[in-house]
Structure formats: structure tokens, C-alpha cells
Amino acid sequence: MTHPPDPGPAPVLALRDVSKSFGAVRALRGVSLELFPGEVHALAGENGAGKSTLIKTLAGVHRPDAGQVLLDGEPVAFHGPGDARDAGIAVIYQEPTLFPDLSIAENIFMGRQPRRALGRIDHKATHAATAALMRRLGVDLDPDRPARGLSIADQQIVEIAKALSFDARVLIMDEPTAALTGSEVARLFGVVRTLGEQGAVVLFISHRLEEIFQICRRVTTLRDGAWIASEPVDGMTEDDLVRRMVGRDLDELYPKQDVTPGDVALSVRRLTREGVFTDVSFEVRRGEIVGLAGLVGAGRTEVARAVFGVDRWDAGEVDVDGRRLTNGAPSTAMAAGLALVPEDRRAQGLVMDMSIERNIGLTGLRTTVKAGLVDRGAERSRSLDWAVKLQVKYARIADAVSTLSGGNQQKVVLAKWLATGPKVLIVDEPTRGIDVGTKAEVHRLLSQLAADGVAVLMISSDLPEILGMADRVLVMHEGRITAEIPRSDATEETVMAAATGRAAA
Amino acid sequence: MTVTAPDHAPPAEVPKSSGTRLVDRVFKMRELAILVVFLVMIAVTQAGNSEFLSEQGIKDLLLNATILVLVATGQSLVVITRNVDLSVGSTLGISAFAAGTCLHGGGNAVVAIALAVLLGVGCGLLNGLLVSLGQVPALVVTLGTLYIIRGIDSIWVGSRQITAADLPGGFVDFGSGGLSAIPWLALIALAVLLATAYYLKHFGSGRELYALGSNPEAARLAGIPVRKRILAAYTVCGALAGLAGALYLARFGNVDSGTGNGYELTVVSAVVVGGVAFTGGSGSVYGAALGGLLLTSINSVLPALGVSSVWVLAINGVLLLLAIAVDRIVALRVAAALKKRKARHA
Numbered sequence: 001m002t003h004p005p006d007p008g009p010a011p012v013l014a015l016r017d018v019s020k021s022f023g024a025v026r027a028l029r030g031v032s033l034e035l036f037p038g039e040v041h042a043l044a045g046e047n048g049a050g051k052s053t054l055i056k057t058l059a060g061v062h063r064p065d066a067g068q069v070l071l072d073g074e075p076v077a078f079h080g081p082g083d084a085r086d087a088g089i090a091v092i093y094q095e096p097t098l099f100p101d102l103s104i105a106e107n108i109f110m111g112r113q114p115r116r117a118l119g120r121i122d123h124k125a126t127h128a129a130t131a132a133l134m135r136r137l138g139v140d141l142d143p144d145r146p147a148r149g150l151s152i153a154d155q156q157i158v159e160i161a162k163a164l165s166f167d168a169r170v171l172i173m174d175e176p177t178a179a180l181t182g183s184e185v186a187r188l189f190g191v192v193r194t195l196g197e198q199g200a201v202v203l204f205i206s207h208r209l210e211e212i213f214q215i216c217r218r219v220t221t222l223r224d225g226a227w228i229a230s231e232p233v234d235g236m237t238e239d240d241l242v243r244r245m246v247g248r249d250l251d252e253l254y255p256k257q258d259v260t261p262g263d264v265a266l267s268v269r270r271l272t273r274e275g276v277f278t279d280v281s282f283e284v285r286r287g288e289i290v291g292l293a294g295l296v297g298a299g300r301t302e303v304a305r306a307v308f309g310v311d312r313w314d315a316g317e318v319d320v321d322g323r324r325l326t327n328g329a330p331s332t333a334m335a336a337g338l339a340l341v342p343e344d345r346r347a348q349g350l351v352m353d354m355s356i357e358r359n360i361g362l363t364g365l366r367t368t369v370k371a372g373l374v375d376r377g378a379e380r381s382r383s384l385d386w387a388v389k390l391q392v393k394y395a396r397i398a399d400a401v402s403t404l405s406g407g408n409q410q411k412v413v414l415a416k417w418l419a420t421g422p423k424v425l426i427v428d429e430p431t432r433g434i435d436v437g438t439k440a441e442v443h444r445l446l447s448q449l450a451a452d453g454v455a456v457l458m459i460s461s462d463l464p465e466i467l468g469m470a471d472r473v474l475v476m477h478e479g480r481i482t483a484e485i486p487r488s489d490a491t492e493e494t495v496m497a498a499a500t501g502r503a504a505a
Numbered sequence: 506m507t508v509t510a511p512d513h514a515p516p517a518e519v520p521k522s523s524g525t526r527l528v529d530r531v532f533k534m535r536e537l538a539i540l541v542v543f544l545v546m547i548a549v550t551q552a553g554n555s556e557f558l559s560e561q562g563i564k565d566l567l568l569n570a571t572i573l574v575l576v577a578t579g580q581s582l583v584v585i586t587r588n589v590d591l592s593v594g595s596t597l598g599i600s601a602f603a604a605g606t607c608l609h610g611g612g613n614a615v616v617a618i619a620l621a622v623l624l625g626v627g628c629g630l631l632n633g634l635l636v637s638l639g640q641v642p643a644l645v646v647t648l649g650t651l652y653i654i655r656g657i658d659s660i661w662v663g664s665r666q667i668t669a670a671d672l673p674g675g676f677v678d679f680g681s682g683g684l685s686a687i688p689w690l691a692l693i694a695l696a697v698l699l700a701t702a703y704y705l706k707h708f709g710s711g712r713e714l715y716a717l718g719s720n721p722e723a724a725r726l727a728g729i730p731v732r733k734r735i736l737a738a739y740t741v742c743g744a745l746a747g748l749a750g751a752l753y754l755a756r757f758g759n760v761d762s763g764t765g766n767g768y769e770l771t772v773v774s775a776v777v778v779g780g781v782a783f784t785g786g787s788g789s790v791y792g793a794a795l796g797g798l799l800l801t802s803i804n805s806v807l808p809a810l811g812v813s814s815v816w817v818l819a820i821n822g823v824l825l826l827l828a829i830a831v832d833r834i835v836a837l838r839v840a841a842a843l844k845k846r847k848a849r850h851a
């Protein structure tokens with residue numbers, strides 16, 4: 001993927017001087033973009049830079065306020081997502097858009113099912129085509145299974161399968177890898193490369209910069225809704241790209257402070273949830289950051305949920321600060337000083353229609369309620385404080401969380417839990433979908449919290465993050481802890497070996 | 506640097522998993538469960554009163570269920586899209602009177618039925634347009650049309666009444682006749698039911714009703730014409746309420762301005778008891794039909810057993826709550842089962 005863009009072929013899809021505003025927020029200002037056949041093109045920018053808005057404009061979800069969308073050089077006006085689809089544009093949106101009640105096969109082929117005579121759906125062919133897609137992606141998902149209850153990673157895989165099923169000329173992917181681990185990403189990239197070789201255009205968004213360098217040929221950078229540059233990836237360094245995105249040089253990405261661990265703050269002994277995880281034991285001390293690594297589906301999130309009390313466990317015990325937790329009772333866990341920043345922000349972390357201020361305030365109700373009434377002033381100042389600390393980008397703090405960009409929603413979830421001042425903090429994929437600048441900020445915050453004596457358990461699929469931040473790495477494989485690796489011995493090789501079950505540690 | 510684990514060999518064949526079959530079975534079971542409750546109830550009644558299942562007895566059971574099954578079938582379409590139509594009772598009433606007036610004026614029976622259906626289509630279109638265009642919840646919109654249609658009906662009908670004496674004899678005979686124990690009306694309802702179920706399962710637009718009830722935003726992004734589908738669901742629902750009005754006239758031969766008053770609640774109960782979730786996206790018209798059959802049968806069972814009919818309402822209420830409780834428990838169970846299965850597969 002190292003050739004300069006051919007001057008020959010005309011762009012398949014292009015934006016010319018496109019602007020789009022939401023009320024006072026100018027999400028896109030005069031952005032131009034050209035996508036040539038056979039190229040994998042990256043779109044980079046901080047949270048709220050306008051990447052998803054740009055994609056939704058190409059997909060016919062938003063109509064541009066000014067400027068044009070060009071298909072094969074001709075201006076087009078998409079009146080809805082259906083129009084863009086018919087023009088051969090397939091989109092994977094940042095947030096999964098599945099029908100929970102319908103089967104995976106129906107989710108993938110909704111509106112385009114193979115037909116038999118008289119326009120009836122060919123259920124058999126739909127099933128077979130879905131099974132074939134799953135094989136192509138190398139995953140084992142039953143086409144007839146309903147989408148309800150799929151993990152985020154599996155939902156993302158269904159979205160990818162859906163987009164692939166189009167045989168589209170243009171494939172647009174908004175952070176498709178955010179929830180995936182190495183092997184799944186590798187599969188996806190294999191498929192993307194093949195598509196590129198067959199002449200399709202791929203537009204790719206990711207906050208994992210190394211991925212951009214891995215598969216993209218050119219990269220377009222946005223900052224605050226404005227176009228900054230479109231250039232070949234060849235010859236660029238990650239620092240160059242970061243400078244384009246952020247407009248300045250970035251501080252260290254993994255600012256881990258050295259601490260001497262204190263007393264045991266979280267102690268989990270022989271925790272078992274039948275069929276999900278088995279015999280999980282570990283400790284986290286004050287001041288320590290313990291990384292929990294493993295492949296998607298290894299049971300990491302499930303352990304965190306059980307420890308916090310969202311799910312029940314079948315055997316074992318959990319102590320926080322010497323206090324025994326009750327099985328299945330998040331309120332006692334919270335009272336003991338435990339906080340959990342969940343993985344699925346839409347379903348578990350946020351009340352989407354509520355304001356930013358109130359979402360952050362929710363966990364603090366105990367401190368801001370006076371005589372049964374919420375002290376709105378206290379709530380507001382507390383929320384503002386955290387919103388500023390995490391650099392949440394919003395128009396007004398009273399706006400609904402649903403209007404924020406994906407990464408900024410993630411920051412609100414973090415703020416909400418950090419505001420509780422926990423003794424033990426469990427973070428599940430804390431920087432998923434967060435841009436590099438803020439990622440460094442979140443890492444600095446976690447490091448600071450640890451230095452202040454908080455015990456941190458960090459679940460992450462981002463291996464560099466685990467290696468960069470953790471004092472100790474626990475690795476899970478198929479529901480069991482297979483390795484405990486001290487910081488000095490933790491390398492990509494040792495962690496991956498334990499995560500894939502290749503080495504008994 | 507994303508770390509790449511060694512690729513696993515692609516599975517030779519995606520295995521048919523127990524999870525799906527389990528879910529399938531649970532949904533089938535839901536309908537099966539109602540059927541079993543129904544059969545047990547009938548058996549018990551028959552044991553206590555051997556007259557109950559005479560030819561006339563069976564016929565009455567089916568006749569009573571017919572109208573409710575028709576309207577519940579239409580209502581299911583709407584509920585599947587995460588909406589509701591509360592105006593079906595009013596629609597039924599006004600269509601029945603229109604058909605009666607037409608017949609009384611010497612009109613042909615086919616024309617009268619068509620008129621009732623058309624009137625239903627009109628009411629359905631009105632609801633559909635208001636719900637799909639306005640940003641007002643269906644509950645509120647159709648509560649409004651419930652009163653509007655009822656109001657028009659009252660003004661038009663006044664204190665008039667249509668009785669069997671006003672109707673052509675053939676029409677009344679048709680209403681009570683049938684193939685031995687099976688009434689013509691029940692056959693019509695059955696045909697409508699089968700056709701609707703087939704449509705929902707095998708046609709793209711039918712599946713899209715489930716999709717948009719399951720996740721409206723995703724449906725929009727998938728390019729499904731959401732408004733058109735909702736409009737269609739309401740139109741069919743209205744049409745079936747209209748048809749039910751005509752059949753009501755044939756069955757009872759008696760219509761006034763109060764006909765169908767409060768019927769929407771019975772219909773909604775039937776749908777919910779039958780397992781069509783109010784949150785949209787799930788359930789089947791068979792379930793709704795069985796729910797209707799069960800509810801109407803209770804009306805015949807209690808008198809046959811010598812129980813006062815004042816109990817009917819209370820029993821309906823208990824059934825309703827029971828149905829909702831069962832749904833909830835089943836949903837939790839299924840979720841847990843899927844999770845476990847997933848974990849084992851991972």
C-alpha cells in the first residue's frame with residue numbers, strides 16, 4: 001500500500017466544501033475529501049473533530065448545509081441512508097445499530113434479503129450467506145441467534161459482516177476496531193486489503209494510530225470541523241499525525257508514576273460464575289494499577305461485573321478494604337468504595353437523553369442531595385469541574401449526552417465515576433474511542449489516582465496501554481487467569497502467549 | 506502496534522447451536538402454553554358440564570372469538586412496530602353501523618362489507634398519518650382518534666339502532682351459519698390470520714415491521730421507509746377493524762352508537778396475553794389470536810360452570826399480569842442461557 005495515489009482514475013466519492021452545523025456547533029466547515037478506487041483512506045482527528053458527522057454526510061444521514069457530495073464526479077443529493085446504500089456505499093457506524101429481537105442473519109440482510117418467487121424471502125439462502133460471511137471473518141457466531149445479548153465486539157463483527165455483504169464500492173468504517181482485539185483486527189484488515197485490491201474504496205476511522213499506518217495509504221486530518229491535510233501515510237510518523245490532529249506536540253502517552261504499593265484494597269478469591277469464569281483469584285493494592293488483559297470473550301468484563309455486583313457469582317468471595325461484599329449488590333460495593341466504569345457506555349454508562357451535567361451528577365446524588373432535594377448548584381459545579389478536567393467537548397453543559405461525539409460520551413462516563421472519589425476503581429476499556437490527546441490525559445489521571453492511593457484494575461484490549469500503564473498484568477484465557485506477569489517481564493509476547501493459551505505461565 | 510494472535514483455522518461449518526433452538530422453542534412454547542391453558546380450561550369445563558362441547562357450543566366458542574381474533578391480528582401489526590391503536594373499538598362501531606345502514610337501504614352484502622373495510626382503511630390512514638408524521642406518541646394520538654371517531658359515530662347514529670329485522674335474511678344466516686360446527690365467520694378470520702402470519706414471516710416489508718419495532722433508529726439507518734411501514738401497519742389494522750365491524754353486524758344483527766365501546770382494552774389484552782411485546786419487535790399474530798381465543802372462552806366457560814360472570818374481568822386481569830410476568834421471566838432466562846453458551850464458545 002505504498003504507491004502514491006494514481007493521478008489517472010477519477011475519485012469515486014468526494015466531498016467539496018461541505019459544511020454542517022448543529023445549532024451553534026459547527027461540526028464541519030468547508031471540508032473537501034477525494035476517495036480514489038482501490039485506496040484505503042484514513043480519517044483522523046480528535047474527539048468531536050467531525051469525523052462521524054462527515055461519514056454521516058456521505059451516508060445520506062445528514063444533508064450538508066453547504067457544499068456538495070460527488071459520486072463519480074457528479075453532484076448527488078442523498079435523501080436518506082437508503083439512497084446512499086443504493087449508490088453502493090456501505091457504512092459501519094460508530095455505535096452498533098442492530099435489531100436486538102432479530103437474528104444475526106436478519107440483521108445483516110434486513111431490507112436486502114435474497115428472494116424466492118413472488119418476492120418471498122429465501123430464509124435458507126439468507127442463513128447460508130450469513131454463515132459464509134462469518135467464515136470469511138473467521139468467527140463462530142450462529143446466524144440464527146438473536147442479536148440481543150451479543151458482546152460489543154460481537155456486535156461490531158455483525159456490523160462488519162453487514163457492511164461486507166453489500167459488495168459495496170465504498171466501505172466506510174467509523175472506529176470498527178475500537179472493541180476488537182488483535183486477532184479480530186488482523187482478520188478485518190485482511191478482508192479490507194482484499195477489498196482494496198478489488199478496487200473498492202475504504203474510508204477508515206480509528207484512534208489507534210498504529211492501525212492507520214498499518215493499512216491506510218492516505219490520511220485526511222480534521223481539527224474542530226476544519227480540513228487540515230490530506231496526504232500519503234508513507235514517510236509520516238505518528239508524531240507528525242498527532243501534531244496535525246492536535247495542533248501541538250503531545251506529552252508522553254504513558255505517564256506512569258512509580259509507586260510503592262500499600263495494603264490490599266481489593267481481594268478476589270476463587271470467584272466462579274458457572275460457564276463464564278472459573279476460580280478467579282487476585283489482589284489489587286493501594287497505589288497499584290493492575291492490568292487485566294486477554295482476548296475478547298475471555299471473561300474479563302464478566303469478572304468486573306460480578307465483582308461490582310451487577311451479576312451474581314456462584315462461588316468465591318470479594319473484599320474491598322477488608323469489607324466483605326454481598327453477592328449481587330452494587331450498592332454495597334459502592335458504599336465500600338468500589339467504582340466500575342463499564343464497557344458499554346450506551347447501555348450501562350449513560351442516560352442518553354439526560355444532560356451532561358446530570359449524567360455526571362448521578363453517582364454523586366448521595367453527596368448533593370440535601371433534605372431530599374438535589375442541590376443543583378453543587379451538582380453543576382461538581383460536573384463542570386470534571387468535564388473540564390477531562391476536556392469534554394460540548395456546547396453547553398445542559399445539552400443531552402446523546403448530542404456528544406462518541407469519544408466525548410466516553411469521557412462523561414469516566415467523569416461520572418471518578419467524581420465518586422473511589423478507593424478501588426475498575427475501568428473496563430477506559431480509552432476506547434478516545435483520541436490520543438485525551439488518552440494521555442486519562443492515563444495521567446489514572447496514574448495520579450494510583451499515586452493518591454487508589455487501587456486501579458484496568459481492563460484493556462489495547463496492549464500498548466496495558467504494557468505502558470500496569471504495575472502487574474493479569475491475563476485471562478477462556479474464563480481463567482492464566483498468568484500474572486510483573487511489569488518488568490511484561491512484553492507483547494509474554495502477554496499474548498498467555499492470552500491465547502499457548503503457554504501455561 | 507496491534508499485536509496479532511495467530512489466526513485460528515476458520516471453522517469448517519458454523520454449527521447449529523442450541524441457543525437458537527432454545528429461543529425458537531421458547532417462543533413456540535409461549536404460544537403452546539396459551540394453547541395448553543386453553544385446552545385444559547375447555548376440558549375441565551366439559552367435565553363439569555357435558556353440554557359445553559356440543560356442536561352449538563363449539564360454534565359459539567368460535568363465533569365469540571372471531572371478531573376479537575380479527576382485530577387482535579391487526580393490532581399485533583401495530584404493536585410489533587412499537588405503536589398502539591386505541592381507536593379500533595370506535596372504528597369497529599362506526600363500520601358496523603355503516604354496513605348496517607347500507608344493507609338496510611337495500612344494498613348488496615358484498616358492497617356493505619367493502620364499505621365497512623374502506624371506512625376502516627380511512628380511520629387507519631388517519632391514525633397512521635398522525636403517528637408517523639407527528640412527533641406525538643401513538644398512545645396519545647389514537648386516544649384522540651378514539652374519541653373523534655366515537656364522536657362522529659354518535660352524532661351520525663344518534664339514538665338510532667339497527668336490528669336483525671332491518672337486515673336481509675341471507676346476511677344474518679351467513680352470520681350464524683357454517684360448515685357444521687365451524688362458522689363462516691371463523692373461517693374468514695382464520696384465512697386473514699394465516700395470510701398475515703405468512704406475510705410477516707416471508708415478506709421483506711413484514712420483517713421490516715419487526716425491525717423498526719426492535720430499534721427504530723437502526724431501521725432508519727438501514728434505509729427502511731419507517732413512515733411508510735407504520736402507515737401500512739395502521740391501515741391494515743384499521744381495515745381489519747372495519748371488516749370485524751361488518752362481521753359483528755352479521756353475528757349480532759344489532760348495532761347502535763355504543764357498539765365497540767371499550768373494545769380496544771380487550772383487544773390490547775388479547776395481544777399482550779398472546780405474547781406480542783409492547784416494546785415492539787417481537788411476538789406473533791398466532792399468539793395474539795390464541796390470546797383472543799383464551800379471553801373470549803373465559804366468557805363462555807364461567808357461565809357453563811355456573812360461576813357468576815362478574816369474575817370474568819378479574820380473571821382477565823390476572824391473566825394479563827401473569828402473561829407479562831411470564832414474558833419477563835422467560836426473557837431473563839433466555840438472556841442468561843445465551844450468555845452462558847457464548848462464554849463456553851469463546
Ligand SMILES: Nc1ncnc2c1ncn2[C@@H]1O[C@H](COP(=O)(O)OP(=O)(O)OP(=O)(O)O)[C@@H](O)[C@H]1O
Binds near residue numbers: 045047094
Ligand atoms: N445530532 C447532533 N446534535 C448536536 N450536536 C452534534 C450532533 N452530532 C454531532 N454533534 C456535535 O458535532 C461535533 C462533531 O461530532 P462528531 O460525532 O462528528 O465527532 P467525531 O470526530 O466523530 O468524534 P469521536 O472521535 O469522539 O467519535 C461534536 O461537537 C458533537 O457534539
Ligand SMILES: [Mg+2]
Binds near residue numbers: 051405407
Ligand atoms: Mg465519531
